Amino acid sequence: MEVIIIGGGASGLFCGGFLTDAHKVTIIEHSDMCGKKLLITGKGRCNVTNDCDEETILKNIRTNPKFMFSSIYQYPPVKVMEFFKSMGVKLKTERGRRVFPVSDKAQDIKKALEKHCRDVNFIYDDVEKLIIEDNAVKGVVLKSGRKLYADKVVVATGGMSYKQTGSTGDGYRFARQAGHTVVTPTASLVPLVENGSMCKEMMGLSLKNVNLTLVHKNKKVFSEQGEMLFTHFGISGPLVLSASCHIKDKDIQQYKAVIDMKPALPNEVLYKRICDDFEKLHTKKAANCLEWLLPKSMIPVMLKVWGIDVDKPVNQITRQERLKLVEVMKNFEIPLNSKYKLDIAVITSGGVSVKELNPKTMQSKLCEGLYFIGEVIDVDAYTGGYNLQIAFSTAYAAAQAINEM
Numbered sequence: 118m119e120v121i122i123i124g125g126g127a128s129g130l131f132c133g134g135f136l137t138d139a140h141k142v143t144i145i146e147h148s149d150m151c152g153k154k155l156l157i158t159g160k161g162r163c164n165v166t167n168d169c170d171e172e173t174i175l176k177n178i179r180t181n182p183k184f185m186f187s188s189i190y191q192y193p194p195v196k197v198m199e200f201f202k203s204m205g206v207k208l209k210t211e212r213g214r215r216v217f218p219v220s221d222k223a224q225d226i227k228k229a230l231e232k233h234c235r236d237v238n239f240i241y242d243d244v245e246k247l248i249i250e251d252n253a254v255k256g257v258v259l260k261s262g263r264k265l266y267a268d269k270v271v272v273a274t275g276g277m278s279y280k281q282t283g284s285t286g287d288g289y290r291f292a293r294q295a296g297h298t299v300v301t302p303t304a305s306l307v308p309l310v311e312n313g314s315m316c317k318e319m320m321g322l323s324l325k326n327v328n329l330t331l332v333h334k335n336k337k338v339f340s341e342q343g344e345m346l347f348t349h350f351g352i353s354g355p356l357v358l359s360a361s362c363h364i365k366d367k368d369i370q371q372y373k374a375v376i377d378m379k380p381a382l383p384n385e386v387l388y389k390r391i392c393d394d395f396e397k398l399h400t401k402k403a404a405n406c407l408e409w410l411l412p413k414s415m416i417p418v419m420l421k422v423w424g425i426d427v428d429k430p431v432n433q434i435t436r437q438e439r440l441k442l443v444e445v446m447k448n449f450e451i452p453l454n455s456k457y458k459l460d461i462a463v464i465t466s467g468g469v470s471v472k473e474l475n476p477k478t479m480q481s482k483l484c485e486g487l488y489f490i491g492e493v494i495d496v497d498a499y500t501g502g503y504n505l506q507i508a509f510s511t512a513y514a515a516a517q518a519i520n521e522m
Contacts, residue, residue, distance in 0.1 A: 130233065
């Protein structure tokens with residue numbers, strides 16, 4: 118049987134390798150190489166999955182988790198880890214049970230998937246459209262006009278995030294051609310744009326071991342400790358990407374990010390530390406009293422938010438002013454304006470409606486022989502390796518379904 122897979126990313130490569138024993142497989146990739154996005158995931162380290170059970174994976178899938186029940190249980194994280202180990206990739210588990218290659222090189226994951234696909238035929242070209250006859254897919258038409266026929270076509274094109282890696286939304290076009298509904302793609306796991314210019318003054322500053330809370334109309338919707346980064350437009354980093362999943366686009370300006378700079382210190386302990394520091398610095402001015410408490414590039418902004426006279430002698434700073442400093446350091450607020458650009462998002466939310474796909478096989482209910490896997494489907498998860506797990510589980514489900522025919 119002839120099988121065409123459109124897209125040479127994580128899901129396309131994973132699916133292709135499981136089909137070659139019984140079928141002739143062609144992967145069509147419109148970039149100049151496969152697996153481009155893999156190389157930049159996890160800051161180039163590739164968080165390949167999460168070392169947890171199936172139930173935990175499903176709890177961390179934020180969109181349509183019920184659809185993923187069958188494929189996750191069919192191919193859970195333990196099988197993903199076994200697969201890469203069988204391909205010679207040594208793995209390690211880090212904070213939050215995130216799984217990485219021991220080498221910290223995403224290239225090793227890419228090479229393993231390419232080895233998995235050693236019997237696959239690769240074509241580097243653009244697919245113009247599907248060939249569909251009598252509600253069944255028959256192949257594809259390349260941009261050059263060349264027609265390639267197949268018994269099965271698997272769409273593994275990804276979403277619209279990181280367009281420079283090849284995710285240009287083509288899969289949505291193919292889905293619509295086959296009559297599918299496409300849930301409007303939006304950014305998920307994305308940096309956030311501030312309402313103001315405070316962050317720009319701290320551009321490049323990375324904070325570790327801080328707590329970020331996302332507040333919507335005085336209600337906490339997310340709170341987690343970790344790392345974040347100030348940028349020229351707002352905030353980014355692992356904490357911010359996780360928080361962004363909890364934001365509804367329609368009223369994003371009703372949200373604010375609140376940073377606890379010293380989450381390990383209760384208010385009263387931080388107050389005592391400030392008083393102890395001020396005692397040592399009693400001859401200095403307020404402008405120079407935060408050097409032991411905060412990163413240098415953050416001090417000018419903190420002084421503004423604190424509202425202190427920068428020339429005020431430290432020994433004249435009142436108890437109320439010291440308590441206000443504690444409050445500001447434990448609740449440093451950043452009003453939000455919007456999410457950053459979709460094409461820079463780690464993951465796309467939205468895609469091919471799961472109502473029109475068979476959750477056990479990933480086959481279209483509308484077009485015989487057509488399958489959708491990975492990020493092109495309207496399923497997405499939080500950070501932690503869960504999204505690549507979705508890619509691998511859906512890819513395996515489609516491959517198994519095709520192999521059993």
